[in-house]
Amino acid sequence: MHDQSVGKAPEALIRYLKEQESKDLLRFITCGSVDDGKSTLIGRLLFDSKMIFEDQLASLEKDSRKMGTTGQDIDLALLLDGLEAEREQGITIDVAYRFFATDKRRFIVADTPGHEQYTRNMATGASTADAAIILVDARKGLLTQTRRHSYICSLLGVRHIILAVNKMDLVDYSQTVFDQIRADYEAFAKTIGYDHVSCLPLSALKGENVLHRTAALDWFNGPTLLAKLETIPVADADDTGPFRLPVQWVNRPNLDFRGFSGTIAAGRISVGDPVVVLPSAKSSRVSSIVTFDGTRESASIGEAITLTLEDEIDISRGDVICHSENRAGLSDQFEAKIVWMADEPLIPGRPYLLKSGARTVSMVVTRLKYSINVNSLEQAATKRLELNDIGVANISLDQQIAFDPYHDNHETGSFIIIDKMTNGTVGAGMIDFGLRRATNIHWQAVDVNKAARAAMKAQKPAVLWFTGLSGSGKSTIANLVEKRLHAAGRHTYMLDGDNIRHGLNKDLGFTEVDRVENIRRVAEVARLMADAGLIVLVSFISPFRSERKMARDLLPEDEFHEVFVDTPIALCEQRDPKGLYKKARMGEIKNFTGIDSPYEPPLASELTLETALSSAEECAGQVIDYLDQLSD
Amino acid sequence: MSQMTHLQRLEAESIQIIREVASECRNPVMLFSIGKDSMVMLHLARKAFYPSPLPFPILHVDTTWKFREMIAFRDQLAKDWGLDLLVHINQDGVKQGVGPISHGSAIHTDIMKTQSLKQALDLYKFDAAFGGARRDEEKSRAKERIFSFRSAQHRWDPKNQRPELWHIYNTRIHKGESMRVFPISNWTELDVWQYIYQEKIPIIELYFAKERPVVERDGALIMVDDDRLPINAGETVEKRMVRFRTLGCYPLTGGIESQATDMEGIIMEMLVSRTSERQGRVIDRDHGASMEKKKQEGYF
Numbered sequence: 001m002h003d004q005s006v007g008k009a010p011e012a013l014i015r016y017l018k019e020q021e022s023k024d025l026l027r028f029i030t031c032g033s034v035d036d037g038k039s040t041l042i043g044r045l046l047f048d049s050k051m052i053f054e055d056q057l058a059s060l061e062k063d064s065r066k067m068g069t070t071g072q073d074i075d076l077a078l079l080l081d082g083l084e085a086e087r088e089q090g091i092t093i094d095v096a097y098r099f100f101a102t103d104k105r106r107f108i109v110a111d112t113p114g115h116e117q118y119t120r121n122m123a124t125g126a127s128t129a130d131a132a133i134i135l136v137d138a139r140k141g142l143l144t145q146t147r148r149h150s151y152i153c154s155l156l157g158v159r160h161i162i163l164a165v166n167k168m169d170l171v172d173y174s175q176t177v178f179d180q181i182r183a184d185y186e187a188f189a190k191t192i193g194y195d196h197v198s199c200l201p202l203s204a205l206k207g208e209n210v211l212h213r214t215a216a217l218d219w220f221n222g223p224t225l226l227a228k229l230e231t232i233p234v235a236d237a238d239d240t241g242p243f244r245l246p247v248q249w250v251n252r253p254n255l256d257f258r259g260f261s262g263t264i265a266a267g268r269i270s271v272g273d274p275v276v277v278l279p280s281a282k283s284s285r286v287s288s289i290v291t292f293d294g295t296r297e298s299a300s301i302g303e304a305i306t307l308t309l310e311d312e313i314d315i316s317r318g319d320v321i322c323h324s325e326n327r328a329g330l331s332d333q334f335e336a337k338i339v340w341m342a343d344e345p346l347i348p349g350r351p352y353l354l355k356s357g358a359r360t361v362s363m364v365v366t367r368l369k370y371s372i373n374v375n376s377l378e379q380a381a382t383k384r385l386e387l388n389d390i391g392v393a394n395i396s397l398d399q400q401i402a403f404d405p406y407h408d409n410h411e412t413g414s415f416i417i418i419d420k421m422t423n424g425t426v427g428a429g430m431i432d433f434g435l436r437r438a439t440n441i442h443w444q445a446v447d448v449n450k451a452a453r454a455a456m457k458a459q460k461p462a463v464l465w466f467t468g469l470s471g472s473g474k475s476t477i478a479n480l481v482e483k484r485l486h487a488a489g490r491h492t493y494m495l496d497g498d499n500i501r502h503g504l505n506k507d508l509g510f511t512e513v514d515r516v517e518n519i520r521r522v523a524e525v526a527r528l529m530a531d532a533g534l535i536v537l538v539s540f541i542s543p544f545r546s547e548r549k550m551a552r553d554l555l556p557e558d559e560f561h562e563v564f565v566d567t568p569i570a571l572c573e574q575r576d577p578k579g580l581y582k583k584a585r586m587g588e589i590k591n592f593t594g595i596d597s598p599y600e601p602p603l604a605s606e607l608t609l610e611t612a613l614s615s616a617e618e619c620a621g622q623v624i625d626y627l628d629q630l631s632d
Numbered sequence: 633m634s635q636m637t638h639l640q641r642l643e644a645e646s647i648q649i650i651r652e653v654a655s656e657c658r659n660p661v662m663l664f665s666i667g668k669d670s671m672v673m674l675h676l677a678r679k680a681f682y683p684s685p686l687p688f689p690i691l692h693v694d695t696t697w698k699f700r701e702m703i704a705f706r707d708q709l710a711k712d713w714g715l716d717l718l719v720h721i722n723q724d725g726v727k728q729g730v731g732p733i734s735h736g737s738a739i740h741t742d743i744m745k746t747q748s749l750k751q752a753l754d755l756y757k758f759d760a761a762f763g764g765a766r767r768d769e770e771k772s773r774a775k776e777r778i779f780s781f782r783s784a785q786h787r788w789d790p791k792n793q794r795p796e797l798w799h800i801y802n803t804r805i806h807k808g809e810s811m812r813v814f815p816i817s818n819w820t821e822l823d824v825w826q827y828i829y830q831e832k833i834p835i836i837e838l839y840f841a842k843e844r845p846v847v848e849r850d851g852a853l854i855m856v857d858d859d860r861l862p863i864n865a866g867e868t869v870e871k872r873m874v875r876f877r878t879l880g881c882y883p884l885t886g887g888i889e890s891q892a893t894d895m896e897g898i899i900m901e902m903l904v905s906r907t908s909e910r911q912g913r914v915i916d917r918d919h920g921a922s923m924e925k926k927k928q929e930g931y932f
Contacts, residue, residue: 013896013899013900016903017826017829017899020822020826021637021639021826021830022637023637023638024636024637024638024641025638025641025642095775096774096775097767097774097775097817097818098767098768098774099767099768099818099820101820101822105638106638106823108818120795121795123795123797124795124796124797127797127798128797128798128799248648248651248652248655249651249654249655249681251681251683251684252684253683253684253685257683259683261651261680261681262651263644263647263648263799290682290683291679291682292678292679292682293679302636302640302641302644303636303640303644304643304644304647304648304651304679304680306682317655341795353804355800355802356800357800358652358655410798411798411799414797414798414800415800416795416797416800416802418802418804423802423804423805423806424794424802425794425795425796425797425802428795428797
């Protein structure tokens with residue numbers, strides 16, 4: 001191994017390295033419309049600050065001749081548009097991260113797309129940015145995209161906005177043009193909470209007012225773009241907020257050491273400080289702050305450390321250690337702003353996962369209050385959020401979590417939404433506040449409980465959820481099962497899809513939103529009946545996994561039993577007891593499961609009945625055997 | 633006011649990423665290439681879990697054509713730091729006698745590196761693998777997420793990446809799928825060297841200039857590390873002061889002439905350097921977007 005010998009280095013180098021050590025780090029994003037020249041601007045920053053190497057330059061020259069849009073000049077945008085598809089289409093389609101440094105600062109730039117359908121990527125870039133450069137084409141002025149992107153910046157809490165009026169060379173460096181755009185933008189910015197924005201004229205293509213001043217813009221007294229970027233205060237340098245440590249990992253090398261590792265999300269902590277752990281609300285004091293480089297007396301925001309406490313209290317991943325005088329909120333219901341990022345819409349009532357800090361819990365949107373039109377900033381009532389929609393919603397979690405409003409703390413006030421089926425990240429959210437309801441409405445505690453009711457009936461409550469295609473034999477089998485249970489002295493109830501539609505759910509149609517609500521109501525009724533101690537037989541086509549999962553999640557784990565009545569569609573169609581397939585084939589019924597609407601078979605049902613191989617009686621017998629075996 | 637420097641910030645971000653994987657993934661592994669980026673990543677992992685040992689193994693995919701010094705360094709380091717080291721070699725490739733000289737760089741890299749890596753990940757059923765790639769290295773890497781989702785066939789779909797907001801990482805996958813995780817995504821080459829200097833992280837001698845036997849081939853200086861390298865007519869082996877900016881299979885890794893025999897010298901050279909580090913890698917030059925293609929196929 002090589003011994004690092006220190007001491008031989010020249011003075012100048014040592015001084016340089018010292019300077020490097022004291023640099024801080026600014027993250028910013030560039031956004032604007034497709035043709036405003038974002039990639040060219042970043043290319044210019046890299047090029048002029050000498051972050052481009054000779055071999056990259058050589059391949060750039062080659063690419064420029066092949067694909068460039070700038071004639072004989074080097075097309076700086078090609079440096080950034082990394083993916084092949086983008087180079088062919090001449091647009092940026094994803095977030096690209098770039099790095100450069102000056103004598104004063106190190107920079108991370110996120111180049112984010114201007115196309116409307118890629119708003120989710122812009123939100124991604126904005127979530128970690130201290131500042132945003134919003135590009136406007138001097139010839140075009142403010143566009144819909146400009147407003148949309150500015151609003152997303154304000155939504156994500158980007159603190160500093162720089163409006164860069166680009167392509168000044170194409171408007172003869174006109175001060176009148178610039179002043180008009182500036183006035184328009186400042187008026188708009190105030191409406192979204194930015195009282196101060198910096199407006200700069202420049203030409204990225206020619207490199208004017210990016211790093212260097214230019215005579216053509218001598219009427220402009222403000223800084224160059226780079227000078228501005230070098231002086232913006234970095235967001236998380238402030239450690240005066242209330243201490244928060246989301247526990248990421250419990251550190252237990254041996255029985256004598258029990259530490260809690262995480263990155264400090266706010267404030268400062270010292271050995272001896274009183275702390276409280278949420279959600280348990282147990283308190284203790286900090287006994288040590290441990291790092292690989294030695295123990296510390298104190299630590300502050302942004303540092304990844306390990307704490308040990310004086311008392312042995314139970315703390316797990318996802319808990320938040322707070323200063324005892326100023327603790328985080330605790331709730332299972334919030335109002336939050338949501339940016340939707342998936343093709344499948346967000347539908348109230350549908351269960352998702354929410355990940356905030358180090359905690360992942362189940363969530364549903366209980367009420368979608370309104371969506372926000374990012375062009376007019378008007379609110380509109382809505383039943384769902386589509387891709388790139390922004391909305392305000394009430395959400396409900398299956399357990400309490402510690403939080404701060406996003407406005408106060410980005411780390412403890414933010415969350416992502418994960419689809420339970422695909423595992424994709426489908427949305428991002430910012431907590432406005434916890435809803436008081438969560439702490440004020442308590443469950444009515446009753447003395448005669450489920451166990452007592454079940455005991456009187458001498459049975460174990462259960463929900464048997466029969467799912468399968470129309471005509472698969474669900475109701476026939478469920479009916480036989482109920483008869484046999486009844487004969488054996490069991491207390492049962494059958495909920496049948498068609499019958500429920502005539503009463504409880506007669507206000508619902510067959511749109512996706514209504515189908516979710518249909519299942520939710522039936523699942524809730526089944527839950528109440530199971531609570532009453534009954535064995536409930538639900539016979540519902542329930543074609544979607546996510547909705548059956550919702551029903552399953554409502555019930556205790558050992559009470560929900562999915563019974564898949566697995567009948568090939570050809571056989572269902574041949575039986576066609578209600579003549580529905582015929583009508584669907586003739587186009588008289590739309591959205592008919594199996595014909596023009598999908599059926600998602602269960603991946604792990606408790607029981608599968610193959611009616612092509614067994615009679616209805618035999619299938620019913622299998623269900624009875626399954627139930628008997630459960631009560632053993 | 634807090635006083636974190638840019639390196640402290642980068643360090644903290646990387647540690648958070650590494651801890652997240654250890655907390656949420658069932659069976660993670662850290663890829664270890666023996667290079668400087670790997671060393672930084674490994675050092676960060678030791679910091680992340682201190683005083684606990686690393687809660688996962690490290691994996692070296694050995695192509696059998698690495699510099700001999702790399703293997704010696706690897707084994708010594710595993711001993712000194714008490715690492716759970718796994719070494720995987722594609723035995724099918726060995727049986728077929730695959731090598732960079734007989735089969736060319738593309739086939740060799742595919743079979744002994746890409747396929748071998750996939751074999752190892754499947755063999756041990758790892759659901760997450762740390763890699764030391766940086767976004768400043770190459771254009772397609774600049775767009776890759778820190779937590780990069782791979783299908784059961786290890787493929788990367790650049791058009792369908794999960795949005796990654798704040799410091800919240802979605803680690804959820806189905807059975808058979810996996811994540812590649814890049815904790816030093818936001819570091820630059822200069823950051824890496826400065827950090828190595830500041831933290832006194834041991835690195836392999838090959839990074840420092842020394843008289844080494846080399847041949848000049850297609851403009852690159854190839855080190856004659858053992859007798860498997862055929863010397864073509866017209867080529868002469870000569871001793872030159874060279875060092876390496878990246879490490880890999882020795883016949884595919886070009887050295888640069890240098891007088892930098894210590895850390896200060898390397899950093900000095902970096903500062904005045906006008907070529908990027910990947911330039912020494914033969915595999916990058918085949919095709920305009922060759923790295924992106926390789927990544928889609930499962931290369932790190």
